Amino acid sequence: MLSRTAEQLYWTGRYMERAENLARILDVTERLAVQGRQRDQGASEWHAALDILCAEQAYNARYGDVGEAGVVTFLTLDRENPSSIYSCIRTARENARALRSNISSEMWESINTSWLAIRDMTDTDLQTQGLREFLDWIKVRSHLFRGASYTTALHDDGFAFTRLGTFLERADSTTRLLDSKFHLLADSGTDPAANYYEWGAILRAVGAFRAYHQLYHDVITPIRVAELLILNPQMPRSLRFCFDHVSDFLETLCAGRRLECERMAGEFCAQLRYGRIERIEARGLHDVLMEVLDHVAGLSAQISRDFMMTV
């Protein structure tokens, strides 16, 4: 397939996933801010949301004080913020429009319908609808796009590039979310009630609350949340799950050619497959997570070199 098409499919997948991840980050932020035990915890959660996205500077330049109203606008409907949900959908839609002949009409229509709905939405509309409703709607739009991809597109190279974008973006997001919350909630220590509410909120935001209880049958502890989101092979938002798929799709795409991106993905996949949470904890969770972010960025660049700059 055309290199440009591969690149546009990859970024369409990434931006749709990013819109969903933003919704999930806002979801957990709002849950934690509402149930904050200390009076200033609400504010620090909204700070954390910006921190996860490395967006504090861009925010401060235009909004000033960090608070719920500002951060919600900035991350949802802000036309000027290139990382808002609005901008993600717009970019995904622009890519998809350029891809018209390469994606199924149902994939296109799902993205285009999302765009038409969010295009004219105002802050007032959002307030009327309610933040949680809006975030759920974004998640549904993302599910719909993914569903249309799975069930109406050929599972060929183009599909693989879209999915690569999805899984790398998701791995990036899970890593950032974990790192931020470990940092912020470090002082909750072993208080089981605090752990239940705070880590429970995170699990709910990534749709893993039930999964946690099914797997561990026990109280929520931070380290098990980390284990679930890093090493579990069945949890769709875990790093292990994401990289298993990245590795599989790259194997398909390389089709026997020995390309560096496939080796890199395989190597990292093995680390996750044979890793243990105790070892990760001993090395320092933050350091390990920073390595993961570097790895995602490095792999993304290598994929670009191997498939998109072939001539």
Add this chain to the structure above:
Amino acid sequence: MAADSIFDEMYGLDGTIRSPYDGIAEWLAATGPATFATKREQADLLFQRIGITFTVYGNSAGTERLIPFDIIPRILTKPEWRILERGLFQRVRALQMFLADIYHGQEIIRAGIVPAAHVLRNTLYRPEMKDVDVPGGVYVHIAGIDVVRVREGEFHVLEDNLRTPSGVSYMLENRAVMMRLFPHLFTDNRVAPIDHYPSLLLRQLRSVVPPGAPDNPTVAVMTPGPYNSAYFEHAFLAEEMGVELVEGQDLFVRDDALWMRTTEGPRRIDVLYRRLDDDCIDPLAFNPDCQLGVPGLLSVYRNGGVTLANAIGTGIADDKSTYPYVPDIIRFYLGEEPILNNVQTFRCGRPDDRAYVLDHIADLVVKETQGSGGYGMLIGPKSTKEEQDRFRRLISDDPDGYIAQPTLALSTCPTFVEEGIAPRHVDLRPFVLTGRDGMAVVPGGLTRVALGRGSLVVNSSQGGGTKDTWVLED
């Protein structure tokens, strides 16, 4: 002109319903206004969702707009269509021969039918194409011929589009939307199908591969990009034919061949259906400021490394200043009388014609010979004194740059407008395909409708709409 002298597609001249419209008349009478309003809304939503939009130039960059779609179809009978089809084939065949001739022996010039200066001094004549043999001798693989009706059985050709005619995707999507909204209309009326257009197009494109191409040649559609007004159509055709949609940045020239960049390295292209003007196709050969094309493409093309559809240099045959010669071009190459008439045309480059045009400008339509899309024209009866004076000056400064035609009584067709159902002027653009082994056309074409009362400008860039076009089986 008096309203009663205008032929209506549904009511003819005398106001009685013409037989092909019996079914539609019944349907219009039996369906309540509320239903129509709902269906029209549904149609708009469908077009919006499918993304059938075009980009408006001169507006803020990249504004996407829907082309208004009217749900009352325009209907032709099979006998009418047979005449049109024969006339279209005749005209396109002659224009192909004209192109082959002026880029080779130039017999028509030596015969004195078309003046040498008219051809050779025209900027649309491409000396680069002199003595180049194009595969199958085909220059115009896709032609869009604009036809208007003035009376029962009387059609005129208003314009030939032989470069990169657009609109065929609207023809196909209009039908798809009509069938979705009003399926019973298609069980009650026997409408000739048109959906096979993309497969016909692919067949014709594959028939004109350059010598030495593989058995399974690679065809691609080339677009200027997503911001081009017709991008939807480019993507639509690539998708329907199952071929790649490429931009200049995806292509490069090496070893006398054209290649596209793929995830598995370079892949050779044999036939390129390009939707870019000649000027933009190769910055080394033509306009160096246009970066949408491929450096070196002309040289590969001239050496037979790739087929371009349409060929380079076809603009000389559809230029409005060539149009008046077309009936003689048909007589010269085919020895036949034209089946479809031209509209009477005054060439401002001729002193007598110019004097007439300057005197009667208020009654005439004045067109730039090299303009397109309804830009740069004056509709005399609808113009102000200032506009008329401006065009008088333009004509005097550059007489060869303008032609003029009497305002035609274009036929009307019932159309939904704000005041209800009212007659609006329509034209018809059928798409004629030519391959190595012959010509093909799907029955019908794109009907464009001028939505303003009395307006004669059907171009979508000027607010025109479209209709589904039916050819009824016998």
